[in-house]
Amino acid sequence: MDAEEHKKHIQKMKELLEKREGKEVTWEEAEEASRNLAGLAEILYELWVKEQGWKKRLQESPKGFVLEGRGRTCAICHESSREEGSWYDKWGVTCLTCHGAVDRKEIPGSLAKREKSYYREHELQRAFNLKHSDVTRWIKEGVLKARTVTDGAGRVHARLFLIKDNEGTLPPKKLVESQLVKEDRDGQTWYRSYEWYCFGDPRETLKGYKIMDHLRIIPPEEMKAREEEEKRQREDRRAKREARKKLRKKL
Numbered sequence: 133m134d135a136e137e138h139k140k141h142i143q144k145m146k147e148l149l150e151k152r153e154g155k156e157v158t159w160e161e162a163e164e165a166s167r168n169l170a171g172l173a174e175i176l177y178e179l180w181v182k183e184q185g186w187k188k189r190l191q192e193s194p195k196g197f198v199l200e201g202r203g204r205t206c207a208i209c210h211e212s213s214r215e216e217g218s219w220y221d222k223w224g225v226t227c228l229t230c231h232g233a234v235d236r237k238e239i240p241g242s243l244a245k246r247e248k249s250y251y252r253e254h255e256l257q258r259a260f261n262l263k264h265s266d267v268t269r270w271i272k273e274g275v276l277k278a279r280t281v282t283d284g285a286g287r288v289h290a291r292l293f294l295i296k297d298n299e300g301t302l303p304p305k306k307l308v309e310s311q312l313v314k315e316d317r318d319g320q321t322w323y324r325s326y327e328w329y330c331f332g333d334p335r336e337t338l339k340g341y342k343i344m345d346h347l348r349i350i351p352p353e354e355m356k357a358r359e360e361e362e363k364r365q366r367e368d369r370r371a372k373r374e375a376r377k378k379l380r381k382k383l
């Protein structure tokens with residue numbers, strides 16, 4: 133790219149950012165954003181090239197094969213693999229444990245491609261403000277039906293909640309997504325994530341879904357008391373941190 137063309141790209145980025153942010157963006161900021169974007173495009177391109185190679189290899193080994201290395205995110209349990217190796221087949225990249233569970237027919241492999249058809253446990257916990265023990269109790273009581281992914285030796289690797297197994301109880305995931313809200317703090321723009329239940333009446337949002345019968349809406353006074361308690365604890369921790377810092381300086 134020649135210098136003139138480069139300049140044109142930065143100018144375009146500057147205009148785009150200014151339109152989105154609703155304020156002036158410096159040339160340096162626009163340049164940095166362009167560099168970041170170019171870096172991202174490069175990473176995505178490398179990933180794409182790699183995947184083309186895997187797809188080709190899949191023609192020779194249609195059942196799939198092991199990808200060497202660790203740290204890849206499993207398309208089913210969403211965990212990043214700590215152990216060596218992941219599995220690649222027509223469903224994409226999964227960890228070896230989830231792949232074993234697909235092989236043993238504990239779960240369908242198609243889950244890797246149908247993100248919206250089920251809740252992972254951490255997603256369920258976040259969406260409905262539940263603890264691990266609440267989920268376990270609800271499974272025992274028959275409120276929820278889980279598919280358990282084991283490691284083949286009986287140990288639980290993950291619990292998945294298919295919407296079709298919990299029809300009429302669990303809503304589509306898009307109803308309980310958290311939302312980013314633009315906030316202005318001291319003249320700076322921040323994005324903060326809010327849970328779905330901060331917008332509108334949760335009973336209306338989840339009307340007709342049985343999970344609502346098992347949830348309690350915290351009254352505003354109780355919520356306020358909780359927030360105050362959290363704030364008090366935060367301040368307490370900060371004061372202790374400050375005190376430790378002072379002590380270190382003297383030593």
Ligand SMILES: [Zn+2]
Nearest residue numbers: 206209227230
């Ligand atoms: Zn997995």
